[in-house]
Amino acid sequence: MTTSGGGDFPASLLLVGAGRMGSALLQGWLKLGLEPARVHVLDPAPSPEVQAFCAARGVKLSAPAMPPEVLVLAIKPQTLAGAAPALAALTAPTTLVISIVAGKTLKTLAEHLPSAGAxxxxxxxxxxxxxxGITGAVADPAVTPAQRQKAQALLAAVGRVEWLGEEDLIDAVTAVSGSGPAYVFYLAECLAEAGVAQGLPPTVAEQLARATIEGAGALLAALPEATAAKLRADVTSPGGTTEAALAELTGGDALRELIGRAVAAARRRAQQLSG
Ligand SMILES: NC(=O)c1ccc[n+]([C@@H]2O[C@H](COP(=O)([O-])OP(=O)(O)OC[C@H]3O[C@@H](n4cnc5c(N)ncnc54)[C@H](OP(=O)(O)O)[C@@H]3O)[C@@H](O)[C@H]2O)c1
Known part of the structure; x- marks a missing residue:
C-alpha cells in the first residue's frame, strides 16, 4: 500500500515530540498537502528550526482545545510515563494514537492513554x-479501516510502510530495517578500509565505497521487480573478479550466517527492551 495523498489525512492532528523523527514526519505531511491549520505540535523545548518552520507554515505550537482525530507520539521511550497524564487528558475514544516510540507495546500505550480509542x-x-524510510506498523483490533488508511497516509509521508499481522514482529522489523542503516554504514567503512589496504588514498577509498553503496541502493530502488540475488548474479561473471570476492564472502555461507546472527542479536535486544 502506498500513500494516497492529502485526502486520507485526518481532520485534526496532534504531533507530540518535534525532535528528529517528529519534525521529519511534520515536514513530510505538509509537503504532501496536509493543511497546516489542522496540525498542533507539542514539545517542551522546540528547536529554533522547528519554531521557525511552524511559524512560517502556520502550524500551532500548543495543545489543541479539542481531542484530535489522530495523535502521533514521537517522544523518547523514557519520557512516556511522565508525559502520559497530560496527554491522556487530550485524547478521546475517537482519537487514534500512532506511536513510533521504540519498545512501547500496544498494551503499555493503552495503559498510559486509556481514554484513546485505538x-x-x-x-x-x-x-x-x-x-x-521504511516503517513496520501494527494496528490493534480497535483500529477501523478508515483509521488504518489515515495511519498509512501519515506514515507513508516519510517512506514506505509494511503492515504486520502480529505485534511481536515489530522486534524483527527493528532488527532488520530499524537498526539496518547502521549495518550498511559499517559496510561502507569496511569497504573503504579494504580499499586503503589495497593502496588507495583514504579519501578516494571512502568516496568509492560511499558512491558504490549509494549507486547499488539506487539500482535496487530503480528495479523493484529484480531480486537482490538476481542483481548480484547479473554482475558476477564466471571466473571474474566479483566471483573471486564473493567466494570469500559467501564461502561456507560466512556472511549470510554472520548477518543472521547480527539480526537475531538485535531482535533479542529489542525484546529485552520492550514493555
Ligand atoms: N531517530 C530514529 O531513527 C528513530 C527510528 C525509529 C524510532 N524512533 C523513535 O522515535 C521517537 C523519537 O525519536 P527521535 O530520534 O525523534 O528523538 P528526539 O530527537 O529526542 O525527539 C523527541 C522530542 O520529544 C520532545 N519531548 C520530550 N518530552 C516531551 C513531552 N512530554 N511532550 C512533548 N514532547 C516531548 C523532546 O524534547 P527535549 O529534547 O527537550 O526532551 C524532543 O524534541 C523515539 O521513541 C525513538 O525511539 C526513532
Missing amino acids: FVRAMPNLPAAIGA
Whole structure:
C-alpha cells in the first residue's frame, strides 16, 4: 500500500515530540498537502528550526482545545510515563494514537492513554529523515479501516510502510530495517578500509565505497521487480573478479550466517527492551 495523498489525512492532528523523527514526519505531511491549520505540535523545548518552520507554515505550537482525530507520539521511550497524564487528558475514544516510540507495546500505550480509542505502533528508520524510510506498523483490533488508511497516509509521508499481522514482529522489523542503516554504514567503512589496504588514498577509498553503496541502493530502488540475488548474479561473471570476492564472502555461507546472527542479536535486544 502506498500513500494516497492529502485526502486520507485526518481532520485534526496532534504531533507530540518535534525532535528528529517528529519534525521529519511534520515536514513530510505538509509537503504532501496536509493543511497546516489542522496540525498542533507539542514539545517542551522546540528547536529554533522547528519554531521557525511552524511559524512560517502556520502550524500551532500548543495543545489543541479539542481531542484530535489522530495523535502521533514521537517522544523518547523514557519520557512516556511522565508525559502520559497530560496527554491522556487530550485524547478521546475517537482519537487514534500512532506511536513510533521504540519498545512501547500496544498494551503499555493503552495503559498510559486509556481514554484513546485505538492504537497503531510503528517503527520507522533513519532514512525517514530524507523521506526514504521504511516503517513496520501494527494496528490493534480497535483500529477501523478508515483509521488504518489515515495511519498509512501519515506514515507513508516519510517512506514506505509494511503492515504486520502480529505485534511481536515489530522486534524483527527493528532488527532488520530499524537498526539496518547502521549495518550498511559499517559496510561502507569496511569497504573503504579494504580499499586503503589495497593502496588507495583514504579519501578516494571512502568516496568509492560511499558512491558504490549509494549507486547499488539506487539500482535496487530503480528495479523493484529484480531480486537482490538476481542483481548480484547479473554482475558476477564466471571466473571474474566479483566471483573471486564473493567466494570469500559467501564461502561456507560466512556472511549470510554472520548477518543472521547480527539480526537475531538485535531482535533479542529489542525484546529485552520492550514493555
Ligand atoms: N531517530 C530514529 O531513527 C528513530 C527510528 C525509529 C524510532 N524512533 C523513535 O522515535 C521517537 C523519537 O525519536 P527521535 O530520534 O525523534 O528523538 P528526539 O530527537 O529526542 O525527539 C523527541 C522530542 O520529544 C520532545 N519531548 C520530550 N518530552 C516531551 C513531552 N512530554 N511532550 C512533548 N514532547 C516531548 C523532546 O524534547 P527535549 O529534547 O527537550 O526532551 C524532543 O524534541 C523515539 O521513541 C525513538 O525511539 C526513532
